[in-house]
Amino acid sequence: MTDVLDPALLAEAVAVAAAGALPAVTPLTPGPAQPGSPHVTAAFAGGAIAELDGGVPGAVVVLVGTELVEALASSPMGALDVAAAVQPALDAAARQLGAHARGARTLDLDAEGYDVTTELGGPFSTVPLIGAGIAAAVLVPEATLAGAREPISEDSEPAASVLADAVADSAPEPFVPAFGAAVAPPRGLELLQGVDMEVTVELGRTRMTVRDLLALTPGAVLELDRAAGSPADLLVNGRLVARGEVVVVDEDFGLRVTEILDANAAV
Template sequence: MSATSDVLDPTALAEAVAEAAAAALPAVTPLTPAPAQPGSPHVTAAFAGGAVAELDGGVPGLVVVLVGTELVEALASSPLGGLDVAAAVQPALDAAALRLGARARGARTLDLDSADLDISALLGGAFSTVPLIGAGIAAAVLVPETTLAGARSPISPEDAVPTAAEAVAAAALSAGDGPEPFVPAFGAPAAPPRGLDLLQGVDMEVTVELGRTRMTVRDLLALTPGAVLELDRAAGSPADLLVNGRLVARGEVVVVDEDFGLRVTEILDANAAV
């Protein structure tokens, strides 16, 4: 029996896992876990989207987070184009995994409308469901019973090995380059986040593109070390900045402490970013 199982019974552990996930899940109002209940194969019918992540670190199984229409619609209405539910839910899955004494792998989005989706089969059999209550049932955390039985002592965020993205963000924050926290004016009520404000904590994949070219398979197979590829862009032309594959800005390539960087010179509006 694991150290975690000695302290909490499976029901209490499922609720603790859901509480950790709720704190990291974007939501208009704070989310509170409801009592855990036996999982139903029809639970996905009450939600608009979801994501799943397998666990590493000796804890078997996976964790699923289901979300309601509010978050799904906010992701779909992003000016950067439709954003992935898995990216928005990843921090919640990471927090749930740490509470189980594990680390979450990269999340993948669940197609809840697919006729092939069998949530019980995905979770490997019996599972617990913990609804997350905000303005109604906003989300839910699903954890297999085998995962709860195999849980280990919780890992604190401070002790967790950071991912590459987390390490870069932490370095920027310690250097004073991170965003300033929002502080409401004295006496003014802090308005809850609405719409796209829900997405402020979502990680995005940012790519800098110098240029492109097209090659035949024959030319690709003929590549050797030292070969030079001619791109479709003149020397000195600005590089493209893409977010999740969508062009949002241009700039010039610079070197910062022996690393490449991009000095942004132009921000493109939604109509130009194609």
Template structure:
């Protein structure tokens, strides 16, 4: 059926961009049931819009959840880290994804509000899965899909082979935290995660009266002397300081000091 073919192709695209310490491959699509969330530690849900409107979701294992929580840059947001994967999922359905929202894995089944398809993403085990409402897999959602190039088998060497047993999500033990730690998977699974970096020149405090009185030409005095280094913040956490420079008519920051974890805290 074209719906299952589309689901597997989309899952293969998602596997290429989802943060993981090992290459992921799309397994065989299977009908969703109330047990699919049991093997996962985290979930992100997003609304999709276009020819149809609906909901899609990503289920992820404890390795990714724990790696984000224990990042040396501070706790990172699961929804933000997986947004590129959600965008890829929606794009494969000829739809557009809204911002993902973190959810409890057990709530995903109810969020689907009807029949849905699950495609496991296989790495060292069932490391993740995509969840798609069945009505989003109709040909009308992805016109011309039959003519689209099929995913290259070599792109997912660890995927299931013909005759191999298909992982059944409703009958597997949780793969999360198999060895009691994420150290063997490594922080390298986060290397491709896009972070928002902020440069802060200084701060000040103002009353609401003064804020309402602001007008073009007003000057705010910051709590930092002229010539002092600016702060580089990632996810609100101070990681470095530097001096503001101009690069091709744009502002830049030349790093002069990297803040160690003890100093930052």
């Protein structure tokens, strides 16, 4: 990466980018970068790692606290994966490093003998993300910081400005409580408001033999298990939550919701 002022500043800029995409009730403020320790995972309940593409070596890890992990586990849509919830933050961190993040993988922090240093391939920097206490942390290998490239922009917003803001900010560093310090009581579903969910509209289903599937040709018609005019199903992460009418909006299909299903019916 050109014009890198300092690895610690770059690590903090990466954390700024990740913080903006991480589910949180209150804004997360990065603390100062510090040398990584394998014991840092003891202060967190979950995390995810994403390998980097685009010529930048290594990977990035985002660790999250009990609040988010418990909120994901008790979601009305069923248990949600930590890696899926953290993926946008890993994507943002990777762009700040001039790379692209591969699909995230959830870390098993409770595994016997687990060492995040092994996951990251060597020494790393840790940047805590502070909300009500330390809510999360971003871990970046030293080799990754050394091999970073020009930040990649998203939506025409110069990603380099994140680094510039981190360098230009002359305000005093925020108070950083010790890892493992007490945090505010859990806030449940509020934490999930920024989590991306896969929403699918299903017109109907059918069952076919492999022979019939292989015999499909352009123009073939499949009969579904639903009569014409019946409502379509709205599924969130595979879970039925509503039904509605298929409509056309500016030449695109849409769904006009006509019925919201309660938790017992949405199965």
